[in-house]
Amino acid sequence: MAITISANDPALAVAPRPPRLTSPQVWGIVMLAPYLLVFLAFVVYPVGYGLWLARHPASYVALYNDPIFARAAINTLIFLVIGINVKMVIALFLSGFFVQQRSWIRWLSVIFILPWAVPSIPTILSVRFMLNPEWGVINQLIFQFTGDDGPNWLNDPAVALSMAIGVHIWKSLPFWTLILMTGRLAISHDLFEAADVDGATWWQKFRYITWPSMQTLYVTCTLLSMIWTLGDFNSVYLLTGGGPADLTHVLSTLGIRYLRLDQLSLAMASIVCALPLVLPLVYFMMKRLSR
């Protein structure tokens, strides 16, 4: 992990001659101590211990030979590449919708935030019941209108994974829309008025005004969302449980599955395998935010 320390930091300018801490600094160390303790006990030790457990090459051979792991890795990539991009494009589009000045749109935005405001467990279970092949409301309606039995939604791995992605999007779309809205509202209104005078089309305004001032924010959001989505356990676990036949696992649920099967070194190894993907993203985000 690289930590860049700027030379003109006043705290470090005095560092070459360390003796005699001043009273504020003693207080500072005392006040930092609780967090440092938590950090050492619940981050450093577990991570170090976990890495130590994952040190055997045999675990990686076992992972490589486990078809469920390969499937989970592919599922994770699908989840990230397709799920996140679809979500962010919709969020970008909806952020343009929600900045419109209408009272009904303001009311809608209050309702729209609900999925983010309520806990995910009951709503995911609600979706799970809707998709139940026999008693779920969706198949009931299909039966009422067509007389045919609806599909067994969660029994097809591709459909089940899409549904999990859908649940993830449902849950986190409001948050990203809100963030992108603040980006849009920060753009000076004069630019749009000038563009209107010049007779710019909707697309030209987006292409030459909105997008250039929002692209940094958009990319940051996409990367941050990718990191968080890697840890999205609930959407998959509570909707499909990894099934059918363990075909819809993602890396976060797979680690827990190995843990439940008491294969701790495999669980850690599967997480270590994700690090080459996670660490560059984390490094990039830290550079962004620690300025």
Add this chain to the structure above:
Amino acid sequence: MKLPVVGELTWRDVSTEARLLLIGIPVFIWTMVPIYHMFLFAISPKEDAFSGKLWPDHPTLHNFSIVFHQQHYFLRDFWLQFGNSVLIAAAVGALTLVIATCAAFAISRLRVPGSRMVMNLALFTYFIPAAFLAVPMYRTMGKYGLLNTHWSLILAMVTIAAPYAIWVLKQASDKLPVELDEAAIMDGASPLQIFRLVYLPLMMPSLVAIGTYAVLLAWNEYLYAFLLLSNDKDITLPVALGNFLAADDSPWELLMTTGFIYALPPAAVYYAFKRYMVGGLTAGAVKS
């Protein structure tokens, strides 16, 4: 410049409005369907719940009374589990606030040597997906002998909540003018007095936001709660909800009712503190 004719203007207004509605209506339906479905189950008697109707013939609050009186096998510890959730969320909120406020004050105002590194370490933790930390955390809690105690979940959630809390509070306190501290020092104030009399009152809005954030995070947490707690008397509400799935004949209408009750407090808190959340959190969440 060509002045628009009145008739043309209204026609264009109508078409813009129609296009906005064309987006707004699907957004509304998409947002409400899972929540409405949950609500529908909660007010439906058992026979109606599975009939696929969009409104029950005889809406009832009977399910709520069953839940509140714990009249079902799955619900026999409902109030205890509700209490566990409240207790843990409150403890996480309080502990996170204390730890993060002290750390942010030390980093931002007292400028302790090495504080920049602490900030970076905290940020690093913030970005590690919580599900990845869960596996080693589970083992560590076992080693500390905390497994199946409330402390394990409280400490784990504080670990997860603190980094973001510190970061937001540090950003907020960097904005307070240094002159305030200097003036207080001139008057002979000790660091502790500055903290208590100058810093805390000025940081109140951010503290409310961060406290809310930590409380909601803990209340909503499923994965850690389900790993670290297993005894029926110790678990929190979300774990109890997940346990409904263990049986094939689980009573959906009661599960959805319990879920609805469980979802109400965080939604209420969110809307009540939305002002703070928007100001304190979303602006700081992704600064480009």
